[in-house]
Amino acid sequence: MATENQHTEQLKKYGVVVLGGGESGVGAAILAHTKGLDVFLSDAGQLAPLYQRELEDHGIAFEQGGHSEQIILSATEIVKSPGIPEKNELVKKIRGRNIPVISEIELAYRYKGDSKIIGITGTNGKSTTTSLIYHICKQAGKDAALVGNIGISIARQVALQPKDIYVTEISSFQLDDIQDFRPDIAILLNITEDHLDRYEYNIQNYIESKFKIVQNQTSDDYFIYNIDDSLITGQLKNISISSNLLPFSMKQELSKGAYIKNNEMLIKVQEEQVSMNIYDFVALKGKHNQYNTMAAGITASVLDIRKEKIRSAVQTFESLAHRMEFVATIRGVDFINDSKGTNLNSVWFALESMEKPTVLIMGGVDKGNDYSLIADLVAEKVKAIVCIGLDNQKIADAFKDVVSPIVQTASMKDAVDEAYHLAEKGDCVLLSPGCSSFDLFKNYMDRGDQFKENVKNL
Template identity: 70%
Template sequence: MSANGVDRKELLVILGSGESGVGAALLGRQKGYDVFVSDAGKLKANYKQELIDNGIEFEEGHHSEDVILRADEVVKSPGIPDKNEMVKKIRAKGIPVISEIELAYRFKGDSKIIAITGSNGKSTTTSLIYHICRKAGLDCALVGNIGYSFAKQVAEDPKPLYVAEISSFQLDDIKEFRPDVALLLNITEDHLDRYDYKFENYISSKFKIIQNQQPGDYFIYCQDDEVITGYLKNINLQTNPLPFSMRQELNKGAWIKGDQMMLKVQEERVSMSIYDFTLKGKHNQYNTMAAGIAAATLGIRKEKIREAVADFHSLEHRMEHVATVRGIEFINDSKATNVNSTWYALESMSRPTILILGGVDKGNDYTLIEELVREKVKAIVCLGIDNSKIHAAFGHIVPVTDTDNALDCVKQSFRLAEKGDVVLLSPACSSFDLFKNYEDRGRQFKEAVKEL
């Protein structure tokens, strides 16, 4: 109650006005909160219009401390780190900070959630699970880190099933969030700048995906990932484990034996040929096993899983064939923003490769791909502002040249390549030095290829 005896609406402050922030604002408003959106930067025109249309108060270019520190709860955008001054003040005052997926979870009702996390392969696996579910006739939505806000979906078009791609940043601020089916694909060193450069902090952040799970839930994970299996030895698992592996047969889960993928969740064992998978490469066999298990936990029939796995199309910016120009194939893997992603891309190359690397380095350890570079790469073309680390890592192995825009980069790569070669954009770095994001980098790369 307020001083005059009238019930006061709870003040929900949204910090950051991107896809997740605006989604949280719309859901908060719908559920009766007093909502205020604050962004230290500039709001995108479409998001600003959405807030205006819905009568939601906002500010841009600064944070009004007097309003923000009156909040009952704050929804923090995943892009804002904890070391941000405003976040420090909010926490110091004891105001609860949650993520947008936590808010969405609060109001999802009886709907089920399949949540997918991991350092690599999240988007592909999430999209494949969604594709299988749609193929099986399930009424579901694709949400989270992949592009559409979970909170906005809950507010505008609730579904009985949500297939959600979840990043570690989104998991950092959960309290009750609990997926019915959680997938942890792999853990490799990534985003360490957000975790005090401590790998163990990043690992525990990823494992938050199962922190609230119960005995009726499922946990799908990679048995071949030593980081995951090492961590599992030290925790008491409250959920049903369903591992997947290429190295061993399992009692339950999925594994590859010869050219067959075996899938066993309940009593029935299903097998399908890996040659029928649309997605090629070892990493995609892992992604397909994980997606197959997730589908099986929902009781989707094996025929539907087979059908969906065979006609799924890969994502834009993820090992995407762009064009073949004079016998030289160009592949856009701009979504590879860490070294491990680039390792997977190189591992699937069967022809001599011109590799495009570079951007904002997040503490990369290039020794991970040194062997593959020796084996498969003819030359490296850098696409970034500071390429000194790449020169130091590979200059003694292959020729390394510098470019600072997509057009020059593609022209230089084309000059270095011969008929039968592949030009692979798989940068191992984020894109913010020269581009808006990895999508912008990928699109500019594709445009430049078209101009050859």
């Protein structure tokens, strides 16, 4: 039964109310419905036509364009979409009534049965690592699904096509509302300042949010983490973790876990040791991808996947769209799309992997960036900066003494044209914005697609 805020059952009580009608919200509503729960979905905006049709096909009651507070505040339980912040007025009222609030991953966990969950979180590298683990699982013949923040919600997968293994990309926002959620294998790639507006501009709040991925783990589970990350190791000193610790490092040799020495990656979990030459990683260039590959390799070893399968899968993995994605070479100039690089840590890693003089396209909605973090790499690698966005004065001010020229543009076409003009044969044009995309684009995917389109039109 579809409604538009004025349905006749205003006072009907629902067991579960889902707030937010994106992929995670609709997935949660479908799962709740298939499990016989009385569910209602409410979205302040307009639902995508595809989601609206799905809800109607499943006979799930919903509203869009506003919230019916009477219905929501009489719910037994709320499933809150990760995009809705705590400072939202309706969320404050829900909290004031002490109505239980859970995330979609918590709901999915309740109904996963005996299936395993591999949960991947961190500030950067989640999508690549999640996709690589899924690729290894598929190559090894495992019955796995690629779910979570990367695409299909885990709740939808559990409801409509259950699998033995859910390889799940998880954001801190999704972890904020878990209760019993417990991944069999938890992976924490790194922690750098990001999304601090959601965490009262306190990095410790963000760290604790990321560490919720291990809070319910037992001695049967595994925690794979970056031991080179000082924020991770600092937090580990303050908490106790019940699961089996498997660190990875580029800076030290480890008896268990993974490390890199003399360009060889060594993974030791079970009796069988896996070794790979980092130069065999065709689509996984740069130190950040070596970290991602260690995390994925450890995971595969925990799953008892043979070393030959792990090696083969790493070598045949193709890079993700919008994450250091090669687009084209035009008159000797390479074009790389890293539109998913929405924070400065991502830009740092992108620049670190550059081997040619680089024209950097960056800018957008600044999230309180401290550009001094990448100043040394910009000085070393970047010959020109093309700013894209409505207000990039902060970028111009930060790098005016580091690189010249710095050009301002207000459309992707202009940015690509300027970058191409500034580049010479043997150079690289890199789109790695370091900012959100919402001033000129729908999202980072739209931004990356426009970049690729304009490159192809050169």
